[in-house]
Amino acid sequence: MNKPFSQACENNRAPIGDILVRLLSNRESVLELGSGTGQHAVWFARQLPHLYWQTSDRIENHSGINQWLDESGLDNIGVPIALNVSRDVWPKKKFEAAFSSNTAHIMAWPEVEIMFREVASSLVAGGLFCLYGPMQYSGVIAAESNRAFNYRLKESNPNQGIREFNDLDQLALSAGMSLLEDNAMPANNRLLVWQKT
Ligand SMILES: C[S@@+](CC[C@H](N)C(=O)[O-])C[C@H]1O[C@@H](n2cnc3c(N)ncnc32)[C@H](O)[C@@H]1O
Numbered sequence: 001m002n003k004p005f006s007q008a009c010e011n012n013r014a015p016i017g018d019i020l021v022r023l024l025s026n027r028e029s030v031l032e033l034g035s036g037t038g039q040h041a042v043w044f045a046r047q048l049p050h051l052y053w054q055t056s057d058r059i060e061n062h063s064g065i066n067q068w069l070d071e072s073g074l075d076n077i078g079v080p081i082a083l084n085v086s087r088d089v090w091p092k093k094k095f096e097a098a099f100s101s102n103t104a105h106i107m108a109w110p111e112v113e114i115m116f117r118e119v120a121s122s123l124v125a126g127g128l129f130c131l132y133g134p135m136q137y138s139g140v141i142a143a144e145s146n147r148a149f150n151y152r153l154k155e156s157n158p159n160q161g162i163r164e165f166n167d168l169d170q171l172a173l174s175a176g177m178s179l180l181e182d183n184a185m186p187a188n189n190r191l192l193v194w195q196k197t
Contacts, residue, residue: 003071004064008102009039015186016040016101016132017047023128023181023193024048027096031122032056033115034103035080038068044099045077052076054095056083085115094124101132104168105150108159113171120175123196129177135190136164143188168192 024030028051035041035055045053055065055078062080069077082088085107098119104112119129134146141147141162153160169179177194185191 001063001067003067004037004061006037006039009037009043012101012132012186012189013040013043016191017044019183019191019193020044020099020130021047023130024051024097027051027128029093029095030054030097030099031091031095031119033083033085033098033100033119034058034106035065036061036101038065038080040099040101041065041077042068042072042074045074046072049076051096052078054078054081054091056081058082058084085118086111090118090122093122095122095127096124097128097130098123099130099132104131104133104163105153106160109163112163112168116168116171116175116177120172120177120196123177125196127196128180129172129194129196131168131192131194132185133189134162135168135192136162138166139164146188165190165192169194 030051031054032041033056035057041053041055053076057080059082065080081091141150146162150162172194177196180195181193183191
């Protein structure tokens with residue numbers, strides 16, 4: 001299998017990385033949900049050499065992630081855990097942060113609910129959950145490009161779609177996490193950060 005490649009990851013890794021470096025300078029471990037190609041993990045683990053970046057995803061993505069990890073030569077990345085958020089057993093270990101990029105609009109809503117609940121259980125007190133992607137605010141998807149993207153998503157799978165910020169924030173609150181930051185990002189994306197209280 002050829003090494004997978006995501007142009008979106010190449011485009012967004014630097015702006016996301018700037019925020020993660022600021023937020024995670026004194027954190028030691030991160031659990032990534034839906035690592036995808038593994039590109040993000042390699043980039044962020046290289047920028048944050050003091051911490052351990054644990055990848056995870058559905059099993060079908062593991063061979064691609066492992067190719068990126070093997071090539072990186074980094075020793076602060078964990079090989080992917082098989083973690084379909086709604087089907088697999090979550091790690092027992094507690095993490096100081098969790099990160100997920102472009103997953104909430106791909107997962108069905110019940111899976112998003114489980115992700116928030118389980119992330120909160122996997123974090124230490126004070127731990128951070130950083131969620132990147134396009135968002136809807138008070139029923140409005142502001143950017144035309146995101147409205148078109150949302151339409152395509154729902155057309156191909158009615159369970160997918162850009163999520164409402166208020167709904168995500170409610171899930172976070174119910175799981176014991178409060179909003180710390182809502183960062184505007186390039187290409188009409190957001191990086192939301194909640195903290196476990
Ligand atoms: C659009 S890709 C994003 C990948 C990567 N995070 C990125 O930003 O390029 C969506 C990812 O969500 C993962 N995913 C979808 N449903 C999932 C689930 N139920 N549990 C865990 N991961 C899931 C997919 O396997 C895929 O890696």
